[in-house]
Amino acid sequence: MSEPVALKLTAKDFKSDQEVRWCPGCGDYAILAAVQGFMPELNIPRENIVFVSGIGCSSRFPYYMNTYGMHSIHGRAPAIATGLSVSRPDLSVWVVTGDGDALSIGGNHLIHALRRNVNLKILLFNNRIYGLTKGQYSPTSEVGKITKSTPVGSADAPFNPLSLALGAEATFVARTIDSDRKHLQSVLRAAAQHEGSAFVEIYQNCNIFNDGAFDQLKEPATRDDFLIRLEHGQPITFGSDGQFCVVHPPGGFGLEVRETAATPAEEIVVHDATVTDPAYAFALSRLPGLDLRNTPIGVFRSVDRPSYDGVVQEQVATAKAKVTETPEQQLAGLLASGDTWTIL
Amino acid sequence: MTKQIRQLDRVVIRFAGDSGDGMQLTGDRFTSETAQLGNDISTLPNFPAEIRAPAGTLPGVSSFQVHFADYDILTPGDAPNVLVAMNPAALKANLADLPRGADIIVNTDEFTRRNLAKVGYTTSPLDDDSLAGYVVHPVALTSMTVGALAEHEVSKKDAERAKNMFALGLLSWMYSRPYESTLRFLERKFAARPELVAANVAAFRAGWNFGETTDSFSVRYEVKPAKMLPGTYRNITGNAALSLGLVAAGVRSGLPVFLGAYPITPASDILHELSKHKRLGVVTMQAEDEIAAVGAALGASYGGALGVTTTSGPGVALKSETISLAVALELPLVIVDVQRAGPSTGMPTKTEQADLNMALYGRHGEAPVAVIAPKSPSDCFHAALEAARIALTYRTPVILLSDNYVANGSEPWLLPDVESLPDLRVEFASAPNGEDGTTFLPYLRDPETLARPWAVPGTPGLEHRIGGLEKADRTGDISYDPANHDFMVRTRAARIETIPVPDVEVDDPDGDARVLVLGWGSTYGPIGAACRGLRQRGLSVAQAHLRHLAPMPANLGEVLRSYERVVIPEMNLGQLAHVVRAKYLVDAIGYNQVRGLPFTAAELETMLEEVLKNV
Numbered sequence: 001m002s003e004p005v006a007l008k009l010t011a012k013d014f015k016s017d018q019e020v021r022w023c024p025g026c027g028d029y030a031i032l033a034a035v036q037g038f039m040p041e042l043n044i045p046r047e048n049i050v051f052v053s054g055i056g057c058s059s060r061f062p063y064y065m066n067t068y069g070m071h072s073i074h075g076r077a078p079a080i081a082t083g084l085s086v087s088r089p090d091l092s093v094w095v096v097t098g099d100g101d102a103l104s105i106g107g108n109h110l111i112h113a114l115r116r117n118v119n120l121k122i123l124l125f126n127n128r129i130y131g132l133t134k135g136q137y138s139p140t141s142e143v144g145k146i147t148k149s150t151p152v153g154s155a156d157a158p159f160n161p162l163s164l165a166l167g168a169e170a171t172f173v174a175r176t177i178d179s180d181r182k183h184l185q186s187v188l189r190a191a192a193q194h195e196g197s198a199f200v201e202i203y204q205n206c207n208i209f210n211d212g213a214f215d216q217l218k219e220p221a222t223r224d225d226f227l228i229r230l231e232h233g234q235p236i237t238f239g240s241d242g243q244f245c246v247v248h249p250p251g252g253f254g255l256e257v258r259e260t261a262a263t264p265a266e267e268i269v270v271h272d273a274t275v276t277d278p279a280y281a282f283a284l285s286r287l288p289g290l291d292l293r294n295t296p297i298g299v300f301r302s303v304d305r306p307s308y309d310g311v312v313q314e315q316v317a318t319a320k321a322k323v324t325e326t327p328e329q330q331l332a333g334l335l336a337s338g339d340t341w342t343i344l
Numbered sequence: 345m346t347k348q349i350r351q352l353d354r355v356v357i358r359f360a361g362d363s364g365d366g367m368q369l370t371g372d373r374f375t376s377e378t379a380q381l382g383n384d385i386s387t388l389p390n391f392p393a394e395i396r397a398p399a400g401t402l403p404g405v406s407s408f409q410v411h412f413a414d415y416d417i418l419t420p421g422d423a424p425n426v427l428v429a430m431n432p433a434a435l436k437a438n439l440a441d442l443p444r445g446a447d448i449i450v451n452t453d454e455f456t457r458r459n460l461a462k463v464g465y466t467t468s469p470l471d472d473d474s475l476a477g478y479v480v481h482p483v484a485l486t487s488m489t490v491g492a493l494a495e496h497e498v499s500k501k502d503a504e505r506a507k508n509m510f511a512l513g514l515l516s517w518m519y520s521r522p523y524e525s526t527l528r529f530l531e532r533k534f535a536a537r538p539e540l541v542a543a544n545v546a547a548f549r550a551g552w553n554f555g556e557t558t559d560s561f562s563v564r565y566e567v568k569p570a571k572m573l574p575g576t577y578r579n580i581t582g583n584a585a586l587s588l589g590l591v592a593a594g595v596r597s598g599l600p601v602f603l604g605a606y607p608i609t610p611a612s613d614i615l616h617e618l619s620k621h622k623r624l625g626v627v628t629m630q631a632e633d634e635i636a637a638v639g640a641a642l643g644a645s646y647g648g649a650l651g652v653t654t655t656s657g658p659g660v661a662l663k664s665e666t667i668s669l670a671v672a673l674e675l676p677l678v679i680v681d682v683q684r685a686g687p688s689t690g691m692p693t694k695t696e697q698a699d700l701n702m703a704l705y706g707r708h709g710e711a712p713v714a715v716i717a718p719k720s721p722s723d724c725f726h727a728a729l730e731a732a733r734i735a736l737t738y739r740t741p742v743i744l745l746s747d748n749y750v751a752n753g754s755e756p757w758l759l760p761d762v763e764s765l766p767d768l769r770v771e772f773a774s775a776p777n778g779e780d781g782t783t784f785l786p787y788l789r790d791p792e793t794l795a796r797p798w799a800v801p802g803t804p805g806l807e808h809r810i811g812g813l814e815k816a817d818r819t820g821d822i823s824y825d826p827a828n829h830d831f832m833v834r835t836r837a838a839r840i841e842t843i844p845v846p847d848v849e850v851d852d853p854d855g856d857a858r859v860l861v862l863g864w865g866s867t868y869g870p871i872g873a874a875c876r877g878l879r880q881r882g883l884s885v886a887q888a889h890l891r892h893l894a895p896m897p898a899n900l901g902e903v904l905r906s907y908e909r910v911v912i913p914e915m916n917l918g919q920l921a922h923v924v925r926a927k928y929l930v931d932a933i934g935y936n937q938v939r940g941l942p943f944t945a946a947e948l949e950t951m952l953e954e955v956l957k958n959v
Contacts, residue, residue: 016809018809018821018822045804046807047801047802047803047804047805047806047807048801048802049801050801052643055812062809062811063809063811063822065809066807067807068801068807068808068809069808069809069810069811070646070673070809070810070811071809071810071811071812071813072639072669072811072812073665073666073669073812076635076636076639076666079631079632079635079636079639079640079643080639080640080642080643080646081643082629082636082639082640082643083602083604083629083639083640083641083642083643083644083645083646083647083651084643084644084646084647084801085643086602086627086629086640086644087600087602087627087643087644087647087648087649088647088648088800088801088802090802091647091801091802108632108633108636109632109635109636109639112631112632112636312627312629315622316622316625316627318622319622319623320622320623320625322623323623327595327624327625328595328762328763330595330623330624331591331592331595331624331762332761332762334588334591334621334624335578335588335592335759335760335762336576336578336759337578338578338579339376339379339380339525339529339578339579340576340577340578340759341379341380341382341576341577341578342575342576342577343382343569343572343573343574343575343577344574
């Protein structure tokens with residue numbers, strides 16, 4: 001086999017001719033720029049990349065990518081992308097969705113895409129609000145949130161998207177933040193390399209209807225003390241002076257945050273995204289408090305499991321391998337199968 | 345003893361028993377033997393939705409009716425000449441359909457006090473005179489089967505279960521059927537358990553020999569082969585034919601077939617069948633729900649496959665939003681609706697034609713699609729090919745309206761020559777189509793078909809975005825321009841309306857009919873049989889049948905207006921009649937029935953005779 005030819009694409013090659021129409025200051029701009037900046041790294045010809053989205057602000061994304069793209073209907077992008085990916089394993093298929101699109105109206109398709117491990121890269125822009133419909137609470141909004149549809153506060157408990165994805169048997173689960181381009185691109189890189197479904201939650205600021213939702217994770221004064229930057233193979237410590245760490249308390253089910261100074265080094269959890277048991281990544285996903293303290297970002301889980309697309313294509317290839325006849329001959333044989341009789 | 349042999353031109357037999365008695369299989373085998381003989385055949389299975397309703401009860405009765413003749417027939421027959429009743433429930437549930445003088449073969453072993461009580465018989469109908477008008481043949485089917493298998497290494501339960509083969513053997517003897525195919529079938533079915541092959545074959549032979557030797561059957565019947573066109577035939581159900589039609593569409597288009605489906609009665613058999621044809625590149629996906637099923641099919645179409653989804657009415661309702669997206673995206677998509685009695689869960693194993701309105705109009709916005717309907721089980725093959733042809737050529741969703749009657753009914757099918765099937769090859773867009781030679785315009789249409797280019801991902805230089813937002817003509821860019829939207833809505837309507845479909849043909853052998861019967865879909869057989877009956881009595885009536893419901897044939901208005909009366913029988917409350925009245929201003933008379941059963945030829949004949957009297 002010959003070495004792949006370097007395509008020498010740039011971010012500019014991935015910008016479509018369409019005017020970007022998000023609100024000024026929207027976090028989606030930063031994500032778009034990060035994705036366009038990252039795409040050349042894949043060294044995949046633009047024509048072999050497809051972005052499929054549902055409905056919502058984030059779902060306008062495909063219009064701005066100079067690749068193939070489909071802006072579909074609310075919640076259904078994972079289903080449509082599944083049909084595309086299964087029948088066209090040669091393509092790199094990306095799904096762009098939001099918290100309402102993926103977790104409310106499209107929840108069923110998301111969990112089933114993840115359990116099947118369809119070869120999709122799913123980017124969930126989580127701004128904890130419905131933006132396009134002008135400010136109703138979403139399935140990731142905090143309890144008691146005051147919005148247009150909940151004037152005295154919402155009564156329903158939110159989803160934790162990563163916990164949900166892990167419960168749905170996801171093989172790759174990660175979280176990143178719109179404003180941290182370098183981190184966002186590192187997560188995209190890991191997601192792109194994963195065979196099967198890669199689920200990436202991106203905290204995204206809606207400056208119109210839910211401004212500052214993730215400020216604690218962005219402000220220089222707080223971010224280092226709030227964010228846990230997961231790095232595979234490294235002990236999980238965080239804080240401006242590394243003063244916090246994550247341990248697995250004996251007798252407990254989950255993980256807890258402790259002060260590093262008071263914790264023996266061997267008790268600090270060393271991050272391993274390849275742990276087979278999803279309980280570990282699930283425990284990580286449960287660390288953040290309501291105030292966003294102890295929010296891990298990075299790759300929580302990355303394990304190997306055959307992709308649905310791969311298994312389906314293998315079944316077809318195995319069946320075809322035994323065939324010596326032309327399709328027409330096969331069809332003629334098929335039509336005449338079973339009990340037949342001939343009238344002269 | 346020597347048995348008398350009597351010639352018949354046609355016979356209708358109904359096998360009826362408990363859901364667990366294997367009546368569908370028995371009927372299937374008898375049908376296959378009958379097909380081998382060269383009779384024309386039509387069958388009608390009738391079974392409950394419950395997999396195993398309580399044993400011996402009326403809701404648990406399952407039946408299979410087969411009509412065979414030495415001439416071409418159009419329906420599974422209005423009334424059975426012979427009823428095989430495996431228990432009291434089967435007798436009670438079916439007796440009302442039997443004409444006086446019919447033969448009834450009953451399994452006396454099941455006529456116990458307990459089984460009689462289950463269905464409300466206070467005395468056994470075998471002992472009182474309630475069956476006086478019929479020819480009753482009491483046969484101890486179960487005990488004779490068990491007796492015949494005494495030397496076999498099978499459990500008592502397995503021996504009892506072979507009683508359907510005893511019944512099949514008896515009926516096969518009675519109607520002089522060739523049984524080699526059944527013996528071969530049993531060898532295949534029980535290949536893993538040779539003792540069951542031996543037991544079932546022995547039960548079959550015991551039934552055959554019983555007929556030969558017993559005094560209770562003094563007459564044996566023969567039905568000569570029908571005059572049929574030369575060629576190779578097989579007996580086929582509508583669902584099987586439809587599946588093969590989709591496979592054939594894949595072969596003839598050179599595209600992989602992708603089926604997204606969610607299990608639903610009575611469409612699931614299409615999913616089962618298509619999942620067997622991976623050798624021909626058919627990919628089937630059992631989706632998480634109906635919406636995902638159509639979504640995945642649309643995604644596959646976008647990628648250059650022939651995307652198909654199969655379902656029944658409730659599933660079409662769920663798919664509606666995605667079908668509208670397919671209308672906006674202008675991509676090929678075949679949606680198969682095997683209609684059943686609704687609304688809601690309705691009667692899932694019973695037939696109806698009440699999804700026509702939904703197929704024509706059941707979407708948001710102006711979202712026209714093509715709609716076609718097969719007229720018989722074997723016609724499902726050709727209808728599936730036609731649906732694929734329209735979808736691929738005109739880049740549109742096509743709804744194929746089958747129904748439970750044609751889906752599960754069967755008839756002999758003259759196997760087509762593969763080379764004679766339509767050529768469905770399509771050309772994907774491969775180069776920019778803009779005037780400047782570099783721009784790709786995804787909504788620049790073919791002036792003849794009004795279809796837009798099918799540019800599949802992976803094609804260099806044609807990267808483009810499509811979506812549910814209104815698109816500007818030619819460029820496909822998002823557009824809120826009022827004039828553009830008006831133009832696009834009208835264009836989407838025109839591109840369906842102008843699909844050329846064959847003229848509707850009128851069958852009016854006398855040439856002087858004043859009444860036209862118009863049907864669509866599965867009513868073809870009963871309407872045809874009714875017209876034939878009238879003509880045999882010297883009455884003139886014309887028949888026309890619609891395969892294409894959207895768009896309708898160009899000559900339909902002229903045809904309708906050339907008759908004094910137009911009668912439209914439908915298994916709904918007048919949906920086609922409503923369309924015809926609105927579209928052609930024709931004062932059509934509806935004849936409507938929603939009993940979950942096909943029309944009988946006799947009732948249509950009676951109704952039409954009344955109409956004829958009044959013109």
